Amino acid sequence: MSIPKDKQKDFIDYAKKVLGPTWKKYGCKKHELYQVFEKIVIGKQTIEQDKFIERLYVEDSFDISNFYKVTKENELEKTKSYEHQFGAYLIELRVLIEAV
Numbered sequence: 001m002s003i004p005k006d007k008q009k010d011f012i013d014y015a016k017k018v019l020g021p022t023w024k025k026y027g028c029k030k031h032e033l034y035q036v037f038e039k040i041v042i043g044k045q046t047i048e049q050d051k052f053i054e055r056l057y058v059e060d061s062f063d064i065s066n067f068y069k070v071t072k073e074n075e076l077e078k079t080k081s082y083e084h085q086f087g088a089y090l091i092e093l094r095v096l097i098e099a100v
Contacts, residue, residue: 001052001082001091008035008050011086015054022078023056026071030057051090064095 003011012033020031034053058064071079082088 001054001088002050003052004087005050007086008052011052011088014081014086018078018081019054022071022075026067026075027062028056028058028067031055032057 012035015031015033020033023031032055034055036051036053058067082091
């Protein structure tokens with residue numbers, strides 16, 4: 001996802017203080033936020049600088065569909081904060097099935 005430069009610091013603070021604990025409350029084992037400072041290539045994916053990568057780690061038995069349903073119902077303000085509060089754009093969701 002991309003966050004305008006003038007909102008990046010506030011977004012990083014928000015992610016650490018609010019988003020991470022929220023996702024953990026719903027079963028995520030670990031929450032990470034990476035900021036890309038250079039253009040990099042991961043596999044077939046090119047990531048441009050000034051992008052953020054948010055990773056949620058879960059158990060193999062984790063019900064991802066239920067996670068999004070429940071967090072949308074209970075935490076809508078937080079899930080919408082990306083766009084409304086921080087002006088996020090180009091948000092992508094990728095689900096990794098198996099780490100190799």
